[in-house]
Amino acid sequence: MRFRPARPQEGLLTTLAVGLPLVLALLAAPLTALAGSLDHRLTVPVSVGSALAAFLAVVWGWGVMGGGSIDLPWSPTWNLRLAFELDGLGALYAMLATGIGACVVFYSSKYLALHLEHQGRSPAEATKFHALILMFMGSMVGLVTAQDLFLIFVFWDLTAIASYFLIGYDVHERESRYSALMAMLVTGVTAVLLLVGAVMLYVRYGTFLLPELEQVVQPGPHLTVAAALIAVAGLAKSAQVPFHFWLPRAMAAPTPVSAYLHSAAMVAAGVFLIGRVYPLIQTSQLLLDALIVIGFSSMVVGGVLALSRDVLKQLLAYSTISQYGYVVFMFGLGGSYGVAAASFYVLAHALVKSALFLTAGTVTEATGGEYRLSKLGGLAGKMPVLAAASGVAAAGLGALPLTIGFFKDELLFAASLERGGVFPFMALLGAVLTLSYMWRFWSGVFLGSTAQETVKSVVKPPAVMVAPIVLLGVLTLGGGVFVGPFVGLANAAAGVSFGEAVSVEAAYHLDTRPENLLAGATFALAALVVVTRRFWSGAAEGFAKVGELAGPERLYAASLHGMNNVSDSVHDIEVDTLRSRVSAILIPAALLVGAGFLASVPSGGSVYSVGGVRGVDLPLLLVLLLVAAAAVAVTIPRNHLTLVLVMGSVGFGLAVVYAFLGAPDVALVAVLVEIMLTLLFLGILALMPKEVLERTEKASLNRASRLRAYSIGVVSGLFALFVVWGALSQPAPPESIADEHIRLTPDAHGYDIVTVILADFRGLDTLGEIMVIGIAVIGISALLLRGRLR
Incomplete structure (x- = not known):
């Protein structure tokens, strides 16, 4: 049963509660583009104002109105509807998309100006960047509020398109273009699985609307396969093993893109999709177990690789893979604690990880472009405010007390303890890895004195590039003290996914309950990992090297290279001669159509039937035999004039066939067309040099070429025969579309x-x-x- 909290008001206001945030979010990009086209100096105020207005509209729609819904017919024939609802799940992700989006857009106002200046590009190019960021924001709001699976697919692809242009924003750099293409292929190809899964559900149940599906679906292989296909699309988008390799590559994008898409928006869309269709997924224990395996694998792989990376954004990218592995793991654990913990984890992670990505960009800018951890250190004295704010964010991700992150791990431990068995130890391992690589990141940047030459070149970062990090740090601390509103939002989101009301609490408990014991073990084991780094760092780097040599990215590159080679080979065959081009079209078409007809043969019957011949049919059969003979005769003449005349006889013969079938108007059109084509061919022959015509008449094919030509002719003829035979063998439908x-x-x-x-x-x-x-x-x-x- 779908959980829907009661709303205090109904009617126009509830429609406005979801309509206003959606409209404002979708209008933000075109408004920014329009303002920037008039004057590029208008880009920043319009983009920041648009994002902030969308965020405030979401807060009003959920916090004041309690949500709302819109349900309008879109395509009644397919039972498609423009169905949007601002429920708990949509509100959580919409607040992240617009709130973090506003912070990132504000940060970009200074960062992007410096970025363009360093590359010698016009400041006017910032308009395109801001418009794309807001396009993604609008697509994200549409995605998280959509209730129709087809509508979800539309917005899903819009996010993929926006992310492609954002990752490849520095189009002049090969790495940016390659990374954008990789992200598009991995997330775009798997998006097809989302559509296939949605169509499977539609074929079985006659609707794309999720609330209706949740009421009528029945557990079984069909539902399991459809839900699995949709889940795979979500796992690829959230960069889970084995699809994780695209996310580190996407760090070629400017820092604001990483801070937004790869912490709070694009990868969050993947786990959102799992949360949205979770009522379908939880009907299969097999799918839940698969989520546990994939989530835990991502936790470990991402955590270990984060401990081995030297580039700041690469370290954070692998940590994102690990952190969303937590979310998938908790969805797999199931139960009210598992689903609530997953929702709360997404919220907490978005706050702290976006702050950390912004920190990486600010540090790189302040140190003259240095982005390697091994070349940084001792920056706390030069940038104390940034060090403190990012320290709070790092503490939040590491789950230290007095931060919102402490409760995310508390809920993780509670969910794993509720399931029992080995799961608490799996959760403990992930938490230890998280605290270890977070300490490595923050201490490597701000503590020590390992790179004095870098420290001496530090410039004070602009306030605009520090303020958003401070704000996110304050929210991280606020969530660690006043956690109630955050838990309430997570419970509302979890209620939508779980299918019934969820009421999970988070608070500090000064006792020896298992969650506290696991938290204490996390701090102790993480400290042990940090102090013993020299003993295990080689193994971690070796693990990363093995992944580079034999991991999924290598398989992706080999597959892409192989498909390119096949495409080139087919292209070379196709453009060789006109005969080859026709062959490249007809033969695959014949094979596909033949396979389709064989697959459509009903049990106990046949697609092909033979009817009787009556006396009145004899003239028509005679004409058809003459047309067939003329068609064969076209292949014999070598003289061009004879060839044109014989080919014309085929068309005139078909005109007679049309006349016999009672279609004189079609017959007249066929005669006129044939006369025009014959005259056109004769005119072309008259204009062509005599030497060319004589040379082509004497040209001959070798034995292999003739055999190939005969084979193509036979296959194409059989293809046409079976298509026409199969079509004419089908009984006429009782009702025509004409009716x-x-x-x-x-x-x-x-x-x-x-x-x-x-x-x-x-x-x-x-x-x-x-x-x-x-x-x-x-x-x-x-x-x-x-x-x-x-």
Whole structure:
């Protein structure tokens, strides 16, 4: 049963509660782009104001109104609906998307100006960046509030498109382009699985609407496969093993992109999807066990690799893989504690990890571009405010007391203890790794004195690049003291995923309960890991090296290279000659259609049937035999004039066939077309040099080429035969689409079907063609204006 908290008000205000945040979030990008096109100095105030307005609208919609919903028909034929709801789950992720988004946009106002200046690029290019960030924000708000699986898929792909351009923002750098393509392929290809899973559910239950699906689905192999496909799309997006390799590569993006997409938005969308369809997933224990295995593998792999990385953002990227592994692990544990802990973990992680990514960008900027941990150190004295704020964030991720992170681990331990067995020890291992690499990050940057030459070159970072980190640090401390509102939001989100009300509490307990014992063990074992680094660092680096040599990224690169080679080979065959090009189209089409017909053969029957021949059919059969003979005869003549005349006889013969079948208008059109084509061919032959015609008439094929040509001809002929035979063997449908057209004609305000078809269907088709031409004209004009076409 789907959990829906009662709302104090109904009607227009509840519609506005979800509609206002959605509209403001979706309008933020075009408004910013428009303002920036007028004057690039307007970009920052408009983008920051738009993001902040969307955040305040989400807070009002959930905190004051208690959520709301919109449900409008979209495509009634497919039972698609524009269904949006600001429930607990949507509110949590929408607040993160807009709140963290506002902080990142504000931070970018200074960071991006410096970034563009270092690269010698125009400040006006900041407009594109801010618009893309806000495009992602709007897509994220649409995604987390959508209730229709097809609508979810649409917004899912919009986030992928926005992330592609954001990761590849420095388009002049090869690493950025390669990383953007990798992220797009991994998350985009797996997005198809989301669509396949949604279609499987639609075929079985007749709806894409999740609230309806949760009421009618029945446990079984069909539901398990569909839910698994959707879950795989979520796991790939959240960079879980074995799809994790794209996230470290994505660190080629500017720091604000990493702070937003790769801590609170894009990877969060993956676990959001799991949370949204969790009522379907939890019907299968197999899927829950798979989530435990994948989540724990990501916790360990990400944690170990984070301990071996020297680049700041790489370390944080692997820690993100590990942290979202916690979330997947807790979803796999299940139960009210597991789902509530997962929701709270996403909230706490977004606050602290975005602050840490922003810290990495600020440190790199302040030290003249230094991004390696081994070259940094001793910066606390030079940047005390940044050191304190980022220290709070690091403490939050490491789950130290008085931070919001302490409660995320408390809930993790509670969920694992509720499940029992080996799971508390698995949770303990993940927590130890987290505290260890967080200490390595923060102490490596701000403590010690290992890189005095770097310290001497430090400049004071701009206040704009420190203020968001301070704000996030304050929220981390506030959550560690006043945890109630955060737990309340997590409980509301968990209630949607779990299917019933969830009431999990988080508080400090000065006793020896198991959660406290596990927390104490975490601090002790993490300290042991830190002081014994020289004994295990080689093993960690060796593990990373093995992953580079034989890990999934190597498989991805090999697969991409192999597919490129196959594509090149097919291209070379296709463009060799006209015969090869026709072959490359007809043979695969014949194989696919043949496989489709074989798969469609019903049990106990046949797709193909043979009817009787009546006396009145004999003239038609005679004409068809003559047409077939003419078609074969086309392959014999070598003289071009004879070839054109024989080929024309095929068309004129078909015109006679149309006349026999009672279609004189079609026959007349066929005759006119054949006359025009014959005259056109004759005109071309008259213009061609005589020497060329004589040379082509004398040309001959070798034995292998002739065999290939015959084979292609036979396969293509059989393909056409079976397509026509199979189509004519099917009984006529009892109802035609024409009946539906007749019925709907008055609704289209037309007096006859032809008028409606020409005005509506053909008119819409023409409009689409005009749009294609218009887009092409705009693209060519842009290239001409930039001087790229000479």
